[in-house]
Amino acid sequence: MTLVLKKLLAMTSSTQMLVAMFVGFAVGLFFGESVGWMSSIGTSVILLMQMTVLPYILVSLVGGIGKLKRATASLIFSRAGVIMLLLWAVGLLLVALMPLSFPFVETASFFSTSSIEPATAIDYFKLYIPSNPFQSMAEGYVPAMVIFAIAMGLALIGMEGDNKQLIINFMHTCSEIFSKITQALVKVLPIGIFAMSASAAGTMGVDEFASMQVYLISYFVLCLLLTFWVLPWIVASLTPVTFAQALRISKSSLVTAFATGNIFIVIPVIVEECKQIMREHQSLSDDAETLVEILVPIAFTFPNIGKLTVILFVLFAGWFNGTPIELSALPSLSISGVLSLFGSVYVAIPFMLDLVHLPQDLFQLFVMSGFITGKFNSITAVMNLFALTLLTVALFEKRLRLRPPQLLKMAIGVGASVVLTLIVCRVGMGLFIHSPEVTSGVIANMQVADKVPTKVSKQYPVLGQSASRPIADVNAIRARGLLRVGYIPSNVPFSYYNNAGQLVGFDSAMANRLADDLGVKVEFIPFEKDKLAASLDAGFFDIAMSGLAMDIEQMDKLNYVEPVLLLNLAIATKDHKVNSFKRNQSIKAMQDTTIAYVEHSDIIEDAKAFYPNLKFVKIKGYKDFFRQKGDKYDALVISAEAGSAWTLFFPGYGIAPLEYKAKYPIAYAVAQDNQSLLNYVNNWQKLRKVDGHQERLYNYWMLGQGASEPKPRWSIIRDVLHWVD
Structure with missing residues (x-):
């Protein structure tokens, strides 16, 4: 020695x-x-x-x-x-x-x-x-x-x-x-x-x-x-x-x-x-x-x-x-x-x-x-x-x-x-030198932890054809033992199907917890956003929980609970175009550029005046942009949180946060006359914010904390000699 x-x-x-x-x-x-x-x-x-x-x-x-x-x-x-x-x-x-x-x-x-x-x-x-x-x-x-x-x-x-x-x-x-x-x-x-x-x-x-x-x-x-x-x-x-x-x-x-x-x-x-x-x-x-x-x-x-x-x-x-x-x-x-x-x-x-x-x-x-x-x-x-x-x-x-x-x-x-x-x-x-493995497998295998007996319907109710029901207040929901929740399919990371075919996501998890606290089962029913108010009035479901941006045009037709989250407005586009969407100056210089959007109609109207050089087109869902064939749309208006989740499935796309750092609230919606459920959910949500439950779900579904189980780094002492576990 x-x-x-x-x-x-x-x-x-x-x-x-x-x-x-x-x-x-x-x-x-x-x-x-x-x-x-x-x-x-x-x-x-x-x-x-x-x-x-x-x-x-x-x-x-x-x-x-x-x-x-x-x-x-x-x-x-x-x-x-x-x-x-x-x-x-x-x-x-x-x-x-x-x-x-x-x-x-x-x-x-x-x-x-x-x-x-x-x-x-x-x-x-x-x-x-x-x-x-x-x-x-x-x-x-x-x-x-x-x-x-x-x-x-x-x-x-x-x-x-x-x-x-x-x-x-x-x-x-x-x-x-x-x-x-x-x-x-x-x-x-x-x-x-x-x-x-x-x-x-x-x-x-x-x-x-x-x-x-x-x-x-x-x-x-x-x-x-x-x-x-x-x-x-x-x-x-x-x-x-x-x-x-x-x-x-x-x-x-x-x-x-x-x-x-x-x-x-x-x-x-x-x-x-x-x-x-x-x-x-x-x-x-x-x-x-x-x-x-x-x-x-x-x-x-x-x-x-x-x-x-x-x-x-x-x-x-x-x-x-x-x-x-x-x-x-x-x-x-x-x-x-x-x-x-x-x-x-x-x-x-x-x-x-x-x-x-x-x-x-x-x-x-x-x-x-x-x-x-x-x-x-x-x-x-x-x-x-x-x-x-x-x-x-x-x-x-x-x-x-x-x-x-x-x-x-x-x-x-x-x-x-x-x-x-x-x-x-x-x-x-x-x-x-190969690329690291794409992380879509992580988000596609995430699970809802707090599960109650759940039924998921994939059939959209049709106004005028599907049987309508009376609007159910909290007592009626408890009496029938079932909470009906409206959701938007393929709305990553709020409500989407994982590889096992299960409906998962931030709002799916929140809905499970709400049903558990009410002491009832939960049933998920799909809806189209432009028919949301009419679907709530028809009693197809009691509450919509699916990353809904609060819409001024809908406020006189339904009730939003207090905002659940504040999301950051961003642009999703191909990786090589991301930097060009980070500055207002470069956006104003663009020509022959088509921007798709799903919601935020009021913001889009302001954007049309501010960016007259751009063409804005409304699409039915975010998946229509990410799964488009060809280059029909150059970019998409979306939240940075949701956009990041979508890029896990489509890594060829990236997210450009807007230079002026715009935010918007998302909230749950109930029928306009359902004051009982509105009051309950507002108070319930305050409780779940204080006890940290909502934050834990946000960290899991939005930030990916705990989404994949960390594996110990390979080492001789563990993997060859087996001296430690």
């Missing part, structure tokens, strides 16, 4: 982390969900690692920029700065395009209240303008902090005297302090990696592991494409250095960076190789040699393309979470990502996840994969330093070639290779 411990301590930190990750996976697979608690240890270690990052950004940037001479700073920011920005743009463009390689996955889920919560508006002034630098640091506004640090560094350049040197020395001393703290904390980082890996392997489902493959494959491809194709081609097209020479001079640095995951140690090698290759092309004056020696260490302190590639994780997290990042959010994410990556990725990734409103829990996936992906972004970072240095020296020596034919050839070649790579990845991952 002592010998093993000594060998572990003798390993490099990157090797320790890899060992910790694989051992963590093994522990998680062995013990399963019983090691889920270890995620708390991993989170604690990561938070400790973040402790010095923000102060380090401040002191390193101020000290690093402040020590430059004015001429050097001007040269770097004017020439190297422009080239760095252009290389960033290339890297960010490829990162933004990479999600096109993600395979199409049809997913659907129960309604979630988070889907209709208003997104917190981003305060771009606070994000980018350090009006109060201390507040920016306290609230984690990394871009504002970076801008403040750069401003301080630039101000120091223009200062003279001993005070300037004192400040620079202080900044470098602080930088060394923070660096030593970080080095000490790195020693415990393998513990955090082990804990997070064990927790993830023990609790993460098979589908989640399959989805992680999508990120890892696309990330590896992105880094390899940038390192061995795009960046060398740019260098070969614009400088005297050939494509083969660019790969040859970087070979040893790339191997070292990949093996160690450390870029800093190859900086001297990069400097010497750049000077050597430019000498071979007679493009290295004494000033250019000095420029190389200054440029590489300074460029190292700025975010490189290798670091920028981690933004792909945020785009993957959106895909993984079922809420892809919208195109309009990419510029903000890119700019914020670049500025936040002046510091550690362990600060930048949580910041970016929060910026696009994604769950912070996803960060654990990044940490778990970080020590695999880190080796690949290291080689991209090295090639970025080579490209930046060679391009800047060529520009300084007036050897930069900007011939239109050459630029066109480079653009076509790089563009074609990127398109081909995306297509191959998309097709390949689509073939080998």
Whole structure:
């Protein structure tokens, strides 16, 4: 044991982390969900690692920029700065395009209240303008902090005297302090990696592991494409250095960076190789040699393309979470990502996840994969330093070639290779990485728990033909021992038939409970909504319970009880159209678009005036939209709760909550003259709200809580050795 411990301590930190990750996976697979608690240890270690990052950004940037001479700073920011920005743009463009390689996955889920919560508006002034630098640091506004640090560094350049040197020395001393703290904390980082890996392997489902493959494959491809194709081609097209020479001079640095995951140690090698290759092309004056020696260490302190590639994780997290990042959010994410990556990725990734409103829990996936992906972004970072240095020296020596034919050839070649790579990845991952199982089986097998003797009729009573009955008050219902409830078939999730042919749903369950409390049996009778009032007056049933939206036109013909639920109005449409229905501006720009609706006639009248470009068509039932042949209807007005349930059966559709967050009430209905039953149901409903029964049914039928029995994660200790149940 002592010998093993000594060998572990003798390993490099990157090797320790890899060992910790694989051992963590093994522990998680062995013990399963019983090691889920270890995620708390991993989170604690990561938070400790973040402790010095923000102060380090401040002191390193101020000290690093402040020590430059004015001429050097001007040269770097004017020439190297422009080239760095252009290389960033290339890297960010490829990162933004990479999600096109993600395979199409049809997913659907129960309604979630988070889907209709208003997104917190981003305060771009606070994000980018350090009006109060201390507040920016306290609230984690990394871009504002970076801008403040750069401003301080630039101000120091223009200062003279001993005070300037004192400040620079202080900044470098602080930088060394923070660096030593970080080095000490790195020693415990393998513990955090082990804990997070064990927790993830023990609790993460098979589908989640399959989805992680999508990120890892696309990330590896992105880094390899940038390192061995795009960046060398740019260098070969614009400088005297050939494509083969660019790969040859970087070979040893790339191997070292990949093996160690450390870029800093190859900086001297990069400097010497750049000077050597430019000498071979007679493009290295004494000033250019000095420029190389200054440029590489300074460029190292700025975010490189290798670091920028981690933004792909945020785009993957959106895909993984079922809420892809919208195109309009990419510029903000890119700019914020670049500025936040002046510091550690362990600060930048949580910041970016929060910026696009994604769950912070996803960060654990990044940490778990970080020590695999880190080796690949290291080689991209090295090639970025080579490209930046060679391009800047060529520009300084007036050897930069900007011939239109050459630029066109480079653009076509790089563009074609990127398109081909995306297509191959998309097709390949689509073939080998399968979609998770559709969840329609869950909702189709849900059951009504509180059952009383029940009869379900599927025959619609016909006015004028079916025998009418007197309107029954509460006493009459108890006397005959039967509550007759009207329902609308195929009205998911309020009343519908499950796979066993049973009538189930939120209101079916509520009706069962009402009958139980009355001490009677229950009979369900179908009805058509436009004949509801007449059916109640004819005594076909006593009460209608089937997700009824309160209708102003019906209020003088029947009585609604007090609202049962407040539902959120939304639009159901094909998955690829969902985002276009989330904004009023994009809806107003639509042409030749047909919107179907079943109810909400008063709301639809207002919508017709607000959206004259749309055609609204009333249909008989929601199933007519979801089961339509062809594209007769482009979208459907429905509640977010019901729409989410329908998408479980039809995962090709998605739900777009309306921008203005409209709500509407649903209620039960009784005949206008049935005051006795109206009073009883109103009081009964208040009781069932207070005792939590209605909430439990809502959580089950609307949110899917408890809809499927959670199965323990497969583990060796349970499923192979059978040591635990």
